[in-house]
Amino acid sequence: MSSNLREQSLARLTVSHQEYHYYSLPKAAAQLGDIQRLPKSLKVLLENLLRFIDGDTVQESDLSALVEWLKTGHADREIAYRPARVLMQDFTGVPAIVDLAAMREAVLRLGGNASKVNPLSPADLVIDHSVTVDEYATSQAFGNNVSLEMERNHERYAFLRWGQKAFSRFRVVPPGTGICHQVNLEYLGQTVWHEELDGKNWIYPDTLVGTDSHTTMINGLGILGWGVGGIEAEAAMLGQPVSMLIPDVVGFKLTGQLNEGITATDLVLTVTQMLRKHGVVGKFVEFYGDGLARLPLADRATIANMSPEFGATCGFFPVDEETLRYMALSGRTSHQIELVEAYAKAQGLWRYPGDEPIFTSSLSLDLSSVEASLAGPKRPQDRVALAKVKQAFDAAMHLDLTSTQPNTDSVPMVLDGKNLILRQGMVAIAAITSCTNTSNPSVMIAAGLLAKKAVEKGLQRQPWVKSSLAPGSKVVTEYLDAAGLTPYLEALGFNxxxxxxxxxxxxxxxxxxxxxxxxxxxxxxVGAVLSGNRNFEGRIHPLVKTNWLASPPLVVAYALAGNMRTDLTQEPLGQDRTGAPVYLKDIWPSAQEIAKAVEGVNAEMFHKEYAEVFNGDKEWQSIKVDESQTYRWQEDSTYIRHPPFFTTMQAEPDIVQDIHGARILAILGDSVTTDHISPAGNIKADSPAGHYLSNHGIDKNDFNSYGSRRGNHEVMMRGTFANIRIRNEMVPDIEGGMTRHIPSQDILPIYDAAMRYQQEDIPLAVIVGKEYGSGSSRDWAAKGPMLLGVRVVIAESFERIHRSNLIGMGILPLEFPENTNRKVLELCGDELISVTGLAFIKPGQQVPVTITYADGHHEIINTLCRIDTGNELTYYQNGGILHYVIRKML
Structure with missing residues (x-):
C-alpha cells in the first residue's frame, strides 16, 4: 500500500519547456485526507515522508499521523526525515571531517571498505569562524587579519583541502568569502531542489540541516532547515535519516508595519522575547498573517536566524511573492524562480493573503508596536528598551558585585599618548558583525547613513572603543561602496x-x-555592543562582563557615546564643531533615505561576488594536499589529531553497563550554555589546555582559540567546562572550571579531577538546572564530557540540540521529576549516583536513580529518560551515532 501511495502521487510539472517529476501532496491527500490547513512547514515534512516511503523507515502511518495532527495540533510519533543537503562552518566542520577521516580508519581496521565513508548528501562547508579582529580602524586591517588567519590556520585549511579531494559531494568555500548562513541565503539555497535520477529531472523542497544553530536563517527563504550537532550532521551526510518527533507548530501572526526609525533588529529582539516567554523549545514556529506582505525577505531572514535564541527548532516563512523578488535580486536564474513559483503553488506551499493554517498554539504581534531595543547583558532573549539600557546596565553591575566592591569608578590611563579616564560602563567593543544583521541591507545602510551624518557634524568614535566591520558577504562591501557610505564608516573606525x-x-x-x-x-x-545573536558570559572577551545585541546603526551610536550608561534617548552622543550637543535623533536616517539607498542593491553585485565563490585566493590555492584515501595524521600536530572515539570499538556493540557509584563532576545552575560547557574563545595560559599547548612548544600568542582547535581532542578535553564564567556549585566561591575531587576534597581544574577519577576507574555524573545546553550547536559540548568519563547528565530540562548530541556520544540524559532538583535534594557534590536497568531502557520511561549521601543514607528519584525515540535508543546502545553508522557499513 505504501509504495502504491507513492506511485499514485507521481506528477509532472513543465516549466519553460523543461519537464520535472515530483510527488504530489494534493494527490496523496486524496487518499490520506484533507491537508489544506496543515502548516506549510509540516507539508514540507509530509512531502519528505512521501518521497521516501518504503514500509520500513517510513510507513504510510507516519503520513497519516501528520494528517491526524490537524485534529489536535500534536502527534506523539517518531519520523525519519532526510534533508536534501548539509551545511557546515569551519569550527564545527573541521571536527566533522576529522570524524569522517577517523571512521575511514575504523572501517578499514574492522575489514570494511573505507570508500563507503563518503557523503551521500551534498555538503558545503564555509570557512567563516577563524578570522580574528587583531587589527582594526585602519585600511590595512582586512589584509593583515586575513594574512594572520591563513598563517594560524594553515594546518586546518590543508586538512579541509584534503577532505575536499578525498570525499565526493563535499565543497569548501574558502576563507575571506563570507559567513555560511549569508552565503546560504544569497547563493547556495535554491528553495526547490532538483536532481537527475535515472534520466529524469526530479524536484522537491530544498531542505537541510547544518552544524551551526543559526542554520535556521534559511527559513526566511522558504527553506526548511535547522541546526544539529556535528555528530548528527555527519550521520545525515552518510545517509542516516534524522530521527525526530512530529513537532508542535506555533503560529506567529504578524500584522501592521514597522514605524519610522524601527529596525529589523528591534523587531527580532521583540519576537525573541515573546517566543521565549511563550515556550517553543523543540517546536517549529511558522510565521503567517498579512503583515508578511510588508516584511522584506532580509527582515524575515533576520528573525529566522534568531530561532535558537527563542528556543525553537526553526522559524519558517512560507514562499510568496517576496521570496521570488529576493531570489531575483540575489541573482538566481529566471528559470529557477519560475520553478519555485510553479512548484510551491502546485504543492500547496505558496502563501496567499488571508491564509490561516491550524497551529498547536499561536500568538500575534502588531508590527507598529515594536520599539527601539537592545538585548543584554548576557542573554539574547533579555530585551531592553533603548531608554532603559542605562538602568539595565546599572542593575547588572550591581548584581555582579560580590564581596569585593570595585575599588574605583574610574581609572586614569594613557592611550596613544593621550591622557584618558576610563569609567564603569565604558564601551570597550563596538562590532558590526554576524550573519544576523549583516545580511540585511536596510540596517547596514542605516549604519552607513548614521555614520555619514555623524561625521558631517564632526562627531568621533571614543578612543577606547574597539570598532570593527565584519560583513557576512562581499556583497555588503559592494553596496556600501556603491552608496558612498564606506568612507564615513571608516572615518569612525568601522573599517x-x-x-x-x-x-x-x-x-x-x-x-x-x-x-x-x-x-x-x-x-x-564594561560593555560590548555587537549586531550579533549571541552575548553569553565570557563569549565576547574575557574582560568584558556585559554584552549587548543591537542593530548596526545603534552599534555606531554607542561607539560615538562610548558608555553604556549614556541614555541615547535623552543624552547627547557628543558635540558638533560649534560645541552644540548632538543627539541620536539628529543623525538617525529616515526610512525614505534608507529605502532610496537600498534601491542601489542589485543582482549584478551578487553575480560578481559569487562567480568564483569556491576558488579562493592564491594563498588558498597554493596549499599542497595529499591525495590519499585516508588521512596521514601528524604526530606533532596541535590542530588535527586522530580522535580516540573508534580505536577500541568492535563490530558488535557491548551490552550497556549500569552506572554504579558515579562521582559528581559538577553541579551547575540554569541556562548553562554550550559556551559554558565547551568555550570557543580564548585559551588561558594557566588552564589545562594552555599548559598542554605550552608543553608542545606553542607560544601563548599562537594559542589561537578553542574553536580553531576543535580538530584536536587533547585541547578540547582540557577545555571542557573551562569557561571563565562557569560556576560549579561544588566550589561556590570560585568562578571558572574548577571542582572538588572526592574524597580527597582537593580543588582542581575539572579536567584534572576527571583524569584522576579515570585512573581510579570511577564513572562521572553532571547535575544541572533548566535549559542545559542552550546556545550554539556544539558537538564538543558532548564529546568533551564523554572523553572526561561522564556517563549521565541529570537536568531539570535540556535544550534540543545538546540533548541529542549527548545521546550521539553515548551519554544518558535524564530529567528530574517535577518539583525536584539539585536544591530540593540538597546536593553538594559529595554524593554517589547509581543508575541501573540500562540494558533494558526504553524511550521516555521512568528511570530510578539512587543517590547515596555522604552520611550513608539513600534517596531514590524517578527521573525521565530523555532518549525520546527508537533511533536515539539504538544510537545510545551502540555507544554513539557514528559507532552505529560504522557497524551498519560493515
Missing part, C-alpha cells in the same frame, strides 16, 4: 576587518594593553 563571524563567535581579538590593564586595575564593568 573592514574580515568576512566572518569575528566578535560574535568570540574572535574579538585583544583590547589595547593599556585598556586591559585599566579594566583589571579598577575591576571595571
Amino acid at each position: 573592514l576587518v574580515g568576512y566572518g563571524c569575528t566578535t560574535c563567535i568570540g574572535n574579538s581579538g585583544p583590547l589595547a594593553p593599556a585598556i586591559e590593564a585599566a579594566i583589571k586595575q579598577g575591576d571595571l564593568t
Whole structure:
C-alpha cells in the first residue's frame, strides 16, 4: 500500500519547456485526507515522508499521523526525515571531517571498505569562524587579519583541502568569502531542489540541516532547515535519516508595519522575547498573517536566524511573492524562480493573503508596536528598551558585585599618548558583525547613513572603543561602496576587518594593553555592543562582563557615546564643531533615505561576488594536499589529531553497563550554555589546555582559540567546562572550571579531577538546572564530557540540540521529576549516583536513580529518560551515532 501511495502521487510539472517529476501532496491527500490547513512547514515534512516511503523507515502511518495532527495540533510519533543537503562552518566542520577521516580508519581496521565513508548528501562547508579582529580602524586591517588567519590556520585549511579531494559531494568555500548562513541565503539555497535520477529531472523542497544553530536563517527563504550537532550532521551526510518527533507548530501572526526609525533588529529582539516567554523549545514556529506582505525577505531572514535564541527548532516563512523578488535580486536564474513559483503553488506551499493554517498554539504581534531595543547583558532573549539600557546596565553591575566592591569608578590611563579616564560602563567593543544583521541591507545602510551624518557634524568614535566591520558577504562591501557610505564608516573606525563571524563567535581579538590593564586595575564593568545573536558570559572577551545585541546603526551610536550608561534617548552622543550637543535623533536616517539607498542593491553585485565563490585566493590555492584515501595524521600536530572515539570499538556493540557509584563532576545552575560547557574563545595560559599547548612548544600568542582547535581532542578535553564564567556549585566561591575531587576534597581544574577519577576507574555524573545546553550547536559540548568519563547528565530540562548530541556520544540524559532538583535534594557534590536497568531502557520511561549521601543514607528519584525515540535508543546502545553508522557499513 505504501509504495502504491507513492506511485499514485507521481506528477509532472513543465516549466519553460523543461519537464520535472515530483510527488504530489494534493494527490496523496486524496487518499490520506484533507491537508489544506496543515502548516506549510509540516507539508514540507509530509512531502519528505512521501518521497521516501518504503514500509520500513517510513510507513504510510507516519503520513497519516501528520494528517491526524490537524485534529489536535500534536502527534506523539517518531519520523525519519532526510534533508536534501548539509551545511557546515569551519569550527564545527573541521571536527566533522576529522570524524569522517577517523571512521575511514575504523572501517578499514574492522575489514570494511573505507570508500563507503563518503557523503551521500551534498555538503558545503564555509570557512567563516577563524578570522580574528587583531587589527582594526585602519585600511590595512582586512589584509593583515586575513594574512594572520591563513598563517594560524594553515594546518586546518590543508586538512579541509584534503577532505575536499578525498570525499565526493563535499565543497569548501574558502576563507575571506563570507559567513555560511549569508552565503546560504544569497547563493547556495535554491528553495526547490532538483536532481537527475535515472534520466529524469526530479524536484522537491530544498531542505537541510547544518552544524551551526543559526542554520535556521534559511527559513526566511522558504527553506526548511535547522541546526544539529556535528555528530548528527555527519550521520545525515552518510545517509542516516534524522530521527525526530512530529513537532508542535506555533503560529506567529504578524500584522501592521514597522514605524519610522524601527529596525529589523528591534523587531527580532521583540519576537525573541515573546517566543521565549511563550515556550517553543523543540517546536517549529511558522510565521503567517498579512503583515508578511510588508516584511522584506532580509527582515524575515533576520528573525529566522534568531530561532535558537527563542528556543525553537526553526522559524519558517512560507514562499510568496517576496521570496521570488529576493531570489531575483540575489541573482538566481529566471528559470529557477519560475520553478519555485510553479512548484510551491502546485504543492500547496505558496502563501496567499488571508491564509490561516491550524497551529498547536499561536500568538500575534502588531508590527507598529515594536520599539527601539537592545538585548543584554548576557542573554539574547533579555530585551531592553533603548531608554532603559542605562538602568539595565546599572542593575547588572550591581548584581555582579560580590564581596569585593570595585575599588574605583574610574581609572586614569594613557592611550596613544593621550591622557584618558576610563569609567564603569565604558564601551570597550563596538562590532558590526554576524550573519544576523549583516545580511540585511536596510540596517547596514542605516549604519552607513548614521555614520555619514555623524561625521558631517564632526562627531568621533571614543578612543577606547574597539570598532570593527565584519560583513557576512562581499556583497555588503559592494553596496556600501556603491552608496558612498564606506568612507564615513571608516572615518569612525568601522573599517573592514574580515568576512566572518569575528566578535560574535568570540574572535574579538585583544583590547589595547593599556585598556586591559585599566579594566583589571579598577575591576571595571564594561560593555560590548555587537549586531550579533549571541552575548553569553565570557563569549565576547574575557574582560568584558556585559554584552549587548543591537542593530548596526545603534552599534555606531554607542561607539560615538562610548558608555553604556549614556541614555541615547535623552543624552547627547557628543558635540558638533560649534560645541552644540548632538543627539541620536539628529543623525538617525529616515526610512525614505534608507529605502532610496537600498534601491542601489542589485543582482549584478551578487553575480560578481559569487562567480568564483569556491576558488579562493592564491594563498588558498597554493596549499599542497595529499591525495590519499585516508588521512596521514601528524604526530606533532596541535590542530588535527586522530580522535580516540573508534580505536577500541568492535563490530558488535557491548551490552550497556549500569552506572554504579558515579562521582559528581559538577553541579551547575540554569541556562548553562554550550559556551559554558565547551568555550570557543580564548585559551588561558594557566588552564589545562594552555599548559598542554605550552608543553608542545606553542607560544601563548599562537594559542589561537578553542574553536580553531576543535580538530584536536587533547585541547578540547582540557577545555571542557573551562569557561571563565562557569560556576560549579561544588566550589561556590570560585568562578571558572574548577571542582572538588572526592574524597580527597582537593580543588582542581575539572579536567584534572576527571583524569584522576579515570585512573581510579570511577564513572562521572553532571547535575544541572533548566535549559542545559542552550546556545550554539556544539558537538564538543558532548564529546568533551564523554572523553572526561561522564556517563549521565541529570537536568531539570535540556535544550534540543545538546540533548541529542549527548545521546550521539553515548551519554544518558535524564530529567528530574517535577518539583525536584539539585536544591530540593540538597546536593553538594559529595554524593554517589547509581543508575541501573540500562540494558533494558526504553524511550521516555521512568528511570530510578539512587543517590547515596555522604552520611550513608539513600534517596531514590524517578527521573525521565530523555532518549525520546527508537533511533536515539539504538544510537545510545551502540555507544554513539557514528559507532552505529560504522557497524551498519560493515
